[in-house]
Amino acid sequence: MEDSREETREEPKQETPKETLVSLRSVTRSVTLPDDQQLHILKGIDLAVYSGDHTAIVGRSGCGKSTLLNLLGLLDVPTSGELEFLGQPADRLGNNARARLRGSTVGFVFQQFNLLPGRSALDNVITPLFYAKGKEFWRRREIAMDMLDRVGLAARATTMPNMLSGGEQQRVAIARALVRRPRLILADEPTGALDVETGQSVMALLDTVATETAAALVTITHDTNVAALARACYRLDSGVLSPLSVPAAAGVGA
Numbered sequence: 201m202e203d204s205r206e207e208t209r210e211e212p213k214q215e216t217p218k219e220t221l222v223s224l225r226s227v228t229r230s231v232t233l234p235d236d237q238q239l240h241i242l243k244g245i246d247l248a249v250y251s252g253d254h255t256a257i258v259g260r261s262g263c264g265k266s267t268l269l270n271l272l273g274l275l276d277v278p279t280s281g282e283l284e285f286l287g288q289p290a291d292r293l294g295n296n297a298r299a300r301l302r303g304s305t306v307g308f309v310f311q312q313f314n315l316l317p318g319r320s321a322l323d324n325v326i327t328p329l330f331y332a333k334g335k336e337f338w339r340r341r342e343i344a345m346d347m348l349d350r351v352g353l354a355a356r357a358t359t360m361p362n363m364l365s366g367g368e369q370q371r372v373a374i375a376r377a378l379v380r381r382p383r384l385i386l387a388d389e390p391t392g393a394l395d396v397e398t399g400q401s402v403m404a405l406l407d408t409v410a411t412e413t414a415a416a417l418v419t420i421t422h423d424t425n426v427a428a429l430a431r432a433c434y435r436l437d438s439g440v441l442s443p444l445s446v447p448a449a450a451g452v453g454a
């Protein structure tokens with residue numbers, strides 16, 4: 201009898217090549233202090249963020265993490281070096297073009313949630329969709345409601361932020377960050393204002409929803425447990441970035 205194994209053998213699956221969302225080459229960021237001295241905050245950063253990646257950046261207070269996040273999210277431009285966002289050199293984009301690109305491709309999650317007080321959970325999630333066009337704009341209520349449902353808060357849609365727990369507020373903030381299906385989610389200490397258990401569940405949710413929507417997630421954190429969830433980890437030390445293969449169990453925090 202002929203051996204049919206040859207015919208049934210599966211072809212090896214081709215990995216889809218990852219797209220580079222943001223790449224930084226020898227990037228520096230300096231500011232001029234009131235006494236005209238230069239403060240060199242970031243010193244020659246090389247970093248690439250790929251579609252679908254989860255990257256963590258850990259470092260002590262004042263080492264330049266938020267400055268780096270602002271560059272990744274097109275809120276600032278480098279002092280020197282090259283930063284490309286979806287293949288476009290950031291320094292050649294004007295302020296308006298940068299703001300448009302940011303609005304349609306980047307979602308931010310902050311430590312203090314930054315929800316609009318006096319607006320319901322649903323209204324908070326709808327807000328970014330006012331800058332959208334076409335169907336995304338006209339169907340904004342439905343899209344926002346779907347996203348609230350995804351973070352498990354559909355039943356709290358009409359609740360005001362001050363009536364929600366910290367973890368629930370951060371889940372609303374995650375829904376708001378993701379409602380325009382950003383390619384890149386930038387999370388600055390997303391668990392910093394939460395207790396350990398709530399922080400872990402919020403982080404797991406952020407990781408899951410980012411993966412489901414194929415968004416890249418960059419998390420800035422002092423917390424090595426949060427960093428351990430990422431697939432690539434870096435340490436920022438006095439403006440110098442270096443890979444961190446295994447997140448340290450302790451001692452990274454401020």
Ligand SMILES: Nc1ncnc2c1ncn2[C@@H]1O[C@H](COP(=O)(O)OP(=O)(O)OP(=O)(O)O)[C@@H](O)[C@H]1O
Nearest residue numbers: 231233239241259260261262263264265266267268
């Ligand atoms: N516009 C500015 N003018 C003067 N100093 C600045 C400016 N922006 C940042 N810095 C200083 O640069 C350093 C890095 O700031 P950055 O906010 O990036 O740190 P960080 O790592 O995010 O700190 P933390 O974890 O405490 O939030 C700090 O010492 C900060 O005071």
